[in-house]
Amino acid sequence: MLELKNVTKKFNLTGALDDERIALDNISLAISPGEFVTIIGGNGSGKSTTLNIISGSLKPDSGIITLNGRDITKLKEYQRAAYFGRVFQDPMKGTAGDMSVLENLEIAYNRGRRHSPIKWGFSEKHKEYFINELKRFDLGLEDRLSQKVGVMSGGQRQALTLLMATMRNNPTYQMMRRDYILFSGLKEEDARKEFDQEFSSKKAILDEHIRTIKLDSSISKNDKKEMIRNAKDEFDRQIREKFDLTKQILLLDEHTAALDPKTAKKVLELTNKVVRENKMTTLMVTHNMKDALTYGDRLIMFHLGHIILDVKGKEKEKLSVEDLLKMFDEADKKAENE
Amino acid sequence: MEFLDFILNIFSSGLPCCLLALGIFLTYRLLDFADLTAEGSFLIGVSICGVMIFNGVNPWLATLVSVLGGAICGIITGVLNRLLNIPKLLSGIITMTATGSISMIIMGLQSGNSDIFAAQVSFTNLVTKGSPQQTIYSLFYPWEQVGDFYIVPNPWGDVIKIAVMLGVVILAMLIIYFFFGTKYGMAIRATGMNENMAKAQGINTTIATIVCIAISNALIALAGALVVQESKTASTISATGYLVIGLASIIVGETIFGKRSFKNWLISVSLGSIIYFTIVNIATRLGLRTELKSLLYAVLITIALCLPLIKSGIKHLIDKIKSKKVKEAI
Numbered sequence: 001m002l003e004l005k006n007v008t009k010k011f012n013l014t015g016a017l018d019d020e021r022i023a024l025d026n027i028s029l030a031i032s033p034g035e036f037v038t039i040i041g042g043n044g045s046g047k048s049t050t051l052n053i054i055s056g057s058l059k060p061d062s063g064i065i066t067l068n069g070r071d072i073t074k075l076k077e078y079q080r081a082a083y084f085g086r087v088f089q090d091p092m093k094g095t096a097g098d099m100s101v102l103e104n105l106e107i108a109y110n111r112g113r114r115h116s117p118i119k120w121g122f123s124e125k126h127k128e129y130f131i132n133e134l135k136r137f138d139l140g141l142e143d144r145l146s147q148k149v150g151v152m153s154g155g156q157r158q159a160l161t162l163l164m165a166t167m168r169n170n171p172t173y174q175m176m177r178r179d180y181i182l183f184s185g186l187k188e189e190d191a192r193k194e195f196d197q198e199f200s201s202k203k204a205i206l207d208e209h210i211r212t213i214k215l216d217s218s219i220s221k222n223d224k225k226e227m228i229r230n231a232k233d234e235f236d237r238q239i240r241e242k243f244d245l246t247k248q249i250l251l252l253d254e255h256t257a258a259l260d261p262k263t264a265k266k267v268l269e270l271t272n273k274v275v276r277e278n279k280m281t282t283l284m285v286t287h288n289m290k291d292a293l294t295y296g297d298r299l300i301m302f303h304l305g306h307i308i309l310d311v312k313g314k315e316k317e318k319l320s321v322e323d324l325l326k327m328f329d330e331a332d333k334k335a336e337n338e
Numbered sequence: 339m340e341f342l343d344f345i346l347n348i349f350s351s352g353l354p355c356c357l358l359a360l361g362i363f364l365t366y367r368l369l370d371f372a373d374l375t376a377e378g379s380f381l382i383g384v385s386i387c388g389v390m391i392f393n394g395v396n397p398w399l400a401t402l403v404s405v406l407g408g409a410i411c412g413i414i415t416g417v418l419n420r421l422l423n424i425p426k427l428l429s430g431i432i433t434m435t436a437t438g439s440i441s442m443i444i445m446g447l448q449s450g451n452s453d454i455f456a457a458q459v460s461f462t463n464l465v466t467k468g469s470p471q472q473t474i475y476s477l478f479y480p481w482e483q484v485g486d487f488y489i490v491p492n493p494w495g496d497v498i499k500i501a502v503m504l505g506v507v508i509l510a511m512l513i514i515y516f517f518f519g520t521k522y523g524m525a526i527r528a529t530g531m532n533e534n535m536a537k538a539q540g541i542n543t544t545i546a547t548i549v550c551i552a553i554s555n556a557l558i559a560l561a562g563a564l565v566v567q568e569s570k571t572a573s574t575i576s577a578t579g580y581l582v583i584g585l586a587s588i589i590v591g592e593t594i595f596g597k598r599s600f601k602n603w604l605i606s607v608s609l610g611s612i613i614y615f616t617i618v619n620i621a622t623r624l625g626l627r628t629e630l631k632s633l634l635y636a637v638l639i640t641i642a643l644c645l646p647l648i649k650s651g652i653k654h655l656i657d658k659i660k661s662k663k664v665k666e667a668i
Contacts, residue, residue, distance in 0.1 A: 057537070081540030094538070096531040107528050110521055111540045117522035164539070
């Protein structure tokens with residue numbers, strides 16, 4: 001659960017005291033896990049500011065941001081990176097152009113982990129995983145891992161950034177435990193107890209299972225290996241399903257705005273597919289009202305730093321672009337009258 | 339023999355500058371940080387190493403301490419820029435200015451000279467076998483006893499000097515190559531290329547930048563230490579002009595040998611300084627007067643900077659000729 005509570009942000013561009021522009025005016029917003037939210041609004045309505053405040057690249061003037069009950073307002077941008085995958089409007093921003101596809105992916109894989117100055121940055125195991133993921137993305141990049149990202153098209157770069165933002169980075173059990181204690185929303189002690197109990201009981205089951213497999217003389221050696229591997233994978237999956245809290249939130253800041261319509265559509269479709277497959281909590285800012293209506297299960301409309309519309313489910317399905325435009329005009333008129 | 343001398347000359351001045359070029363490359367190219375600390379940390383390397391050797395300290399230890407001195411210069415510049423928000427160029431200039439005084443203090447204390455501008459450490463005639471003032475090169479010299487004196491037969495002194503330099507350069511390059519292939523090294527490279535992306539990927543870009551500048555200046559100070567042990571003299575002006583040499587080496591190397599991958603890039607940059615000194619030495623051989631040297635450097639740099647343009651121009655010309663031929667053939 002991601003929550004913004006009474007967040008206000010003012011910009012003072014010229015430095016003059018009376019020239020303050022309010023970007024966000026006392027905004028409160030709660031996003032449930034797994035929700036795909038689309039955000040629309042005119043220029044300067046505060047939609048991008050909201051995303052920047054969530055990701056930590058901007059600090060709110062007042063108000064707090066909580067993630068699963070923990071106050072993360074004071075965390076720096078890079079400290080929050082483990083919990084937010086981001087795709088920017090500018091395709092150049094999300095990837096390092098002078099580095100190869102492989103290097104970019106390795107860096108993304110390491111998101112939220114310690115960057116060891118001794119451990120070699122590449123591994124064959126990762127490479128295999130990247131190739132599989134790239135194939136799933138259908139970009140034709142799986143044979144071009146050593147190519148520099150700088151020579152790729154905007155659409156390809158955006159898709160690559162999307163992969164980097166959504167990649168499951170398989171945190172170690174140690175990391176999962178740490179994050180679960182910090183972010184589960186439970187009391188520290190309870191969270192620790194729950195993790196340790198669950199982990200040790202599951203581990204005991206696994207060990208028992210492996211022992212029976214090993215003792216069973218009717219199974220051939222290769223089959224035994226296979227079965228043990230499957231049992232371990234199953235254990236891993238169960239633990240992750242319950243305790244892996246990282247990387248569940250995707251922040252998309254008009255990530256298709258700089259692309260041509262055809263590529264934009266492709267990237268959007270891809271986004272939708274990935275979000276749905278991974279059940280990711282997603283916030284997508286867009287200029288395009290049609291996209292905002294087509295995708296996602298909740299729609300939020302910003303206007304001059306306020307939320308003027310927040311609909312989900314059936315209510316959202318009923319809306320049309322005309323309705324949105326009408327609301328937009330009304331809000332404009334109201335603001336002018338004031 | 340004269341040709342051998344020529345070659346030895348190129349390498350003995352070119353090899354330390356490989357390290358200089360690599361150091362400048364780390365900030366200028368990887369971080370996109372025009373770091374003017376370079377001449378300052380070079381001077382620090384020269385003065386620390388010079389004074390320590392003059393006092394009979396183990397040359398390897400002296401070299402190591404100068405490397406640390408360079409790293410500290412880099413950290414200061416990094417902190418000025420990243421934590422105190424002073425613009426890149428200015429933070430480099432501030433550190434460079436400060437090192438002017440620091441190196442004078444280091445060297446002035448030694449010479450006891452009241453005129454600090456003439457502050458100079460020299461151990462030219464003091465290096466013989468058994469004397470405490472050994473350099474990392476002289477440790478390996480095949481000393482020969484002639485009467486009461488020890489001498490080094492020609493050209494073995496120079497050959498061994500270059501072998502030692504080459505060893506140090508290759509070792510430094512390997513360390514740099516492997517370090518920038520580690521997870522943290524990649525994080526630093528990402529920081530330099532795209533800070534936005536680096537932050538979004540959870541990299542503490544402030545620390546990464548400071549670490550990279552520190553490594554860069556450590557390398558530059560190492561170059562200074564190699565140079566002072568080669569020239570056996572250190573003065574407050576011994577660093578002048580080296581920043582330009584480093585920059586020119588980077589650009590020459592990149593243009594000629596390319597920058598396809600990080601490994602390729604590192605090698606190109608270090609070969610660049612050898613090419614640069616080949617040109618300078620040829621010019622000197624051809625009778626270039628000392629007062630024209632700076633002018634030659636300036637011209638060389640200009641040409642080096644224009645090389646990419648010239649390269650594409652030539653390519654364009656070739657394409658034109660080719661297409662003309664094709665047309666004629668049709």
